[in-house]
Amino acid sequence: MEQRKKIAIIVAGGSGTRMGSAVPKQFLELSGKPVLWHTVNAFKQAYNDMQIVLVLPEVHFDYVKPWLHEFSTGAGVMLVKGGETRFHSVKNGLHEVKEPAVVFVHDGVRPLISTTLIRACYEAALSTGSAIPVIDMKDSIRQVEGEANKAVDREQFKIIQTPQTFLSEWLLPAFSLPYDPLFTDEATVVERQGRRVHLIPGEEANIKITRPLDLTIASALLKEKK
Numbered sequence: 001m002e003q004r005k006k007i008a009i010i011v012a013g014g015s016g017t018r019m020g021s022a023v024p025k026q027f028l029e030l031s032g033k034p035v036l037w038h039t040v041n042a043f044k045q046a047y048n049d050m051q052i053v054l055v056l057p058e059v060h061f062d063y064v065k066p067w068l069h070e071f072s073t074g075a076g077v078m079l080v081k082g083g084e085t086r087f088h089s090v091k092n093g094l095h096e097v098k099e100p101a102v103v104f105v106h107d108g109v110r111p112l113i114s115t116t117l118i119r120a121c122y123e124a125a126l127s128t129g130s131a132i133p134v135i136d137m138k139d140s141i142r143q144v145e146g147e148a149n150k151a152v153d154r155e156q157f158k159i160i161q162t163p164q165t166f167l168s169e170w171l172l173p174a175f176s177l178p179y180d181p182l183f184t185d186e187a188t189v190v191e192r193q194g195r196r197v198h199l200i201p202g203e204e205a206n207i208k209i210t211r212p213l214d215l216t217i218a219s220a221l222l223k224e225k226k
């Protein structure tokens with residue numbers, strides 16, 4: 001099978017308002033290392049020729065420099081300034097994609113991503129153009145509109161994860177579209193360009209650390225993984 005350069009754009013440019021911690025959640029400690037260390041490590045473990053583009057506010061470059069040298073072998077890690085929204089952070093990272101590649105876009109705050117899922121995304125994107133990991137809904141859901149609410153069929157919905165993975169020739173043109181607040185992930189941007197995205201099974205453990213309880217859950221999951 002054809003092989004391609006692999007680039008992981010890891011976005012860590014947010015301020016973590018829902019977490020409410022003094023230090024942004026991507027730098028909080030998880031089993032003795034920053035959350036973001038686990039995320040970068042997962043991509044380096046999956047493929048040692050993986051190029052990492054780490055997107056974060058310039059004021060936070062000093063948080064990561066002390067431990068980044070650990071990942072300097074192979075294609076290394078590049079630091080890029082974050083943007084106003086996640087979309088703008090991804091767009092800044094994409095400026096570093098200068099040759100045909102399989103591009104993974106991953107939340108810096110999903111440190112439990114597995115080697116198996118990263119490799120599955122690579123293979124699926126290489127053969128179909130895109131790979132979006134999803135999991136089933138466990139709870140019942142309701143649609144709320146003002147005072148009214150109604151049950152909806154949860155079988156028609158999926159929970160979307162990252163890494164959202166694409167051939168660079170899919171992703172780069174899509175990000176020249178004007179920003180829309182609905183662009184909360186890359187699948188939405190690529191779809192707006194008229195492409196149909198390919199869903200693959202995600203992982204329950206691939207949680208996004210968003211609120212304080214998620215850090216407790218991530219810590220327990222990491223212990224189980226070891």
Ligand SMILES: Nc1ccn([C@@H]2O[C@H](COP(=O)(O)OP(=O)(O)OP(=O)(O)O)[C@@H](O)[C@H]2O)c(=O)n1
Nearest residue numbers: 011012013014015016017018084085086089108
């Ligand atoms: N301008 C932004 C906003 C978000 N992100 C990143 O996108 C990922 C998912 O975003 P989210 O969990 O919403 O993080 P925050 O925006 O930091 O959190 P909150 O919405 O609670 O403020 C995170 O790794 C976050 O750092 C980013 O790179 N640039």
Ligand SMILES: C[C@](O)(CO)[C@H](O)COP(=O)(O)O
Nearest residue numbers: 086107160161162184185208
């Ligand atoms: C990309 C994402 O993690 C997919 O579930 C999600 O859309 C990020 O949303 P957030 O509001 O920026 O956390």
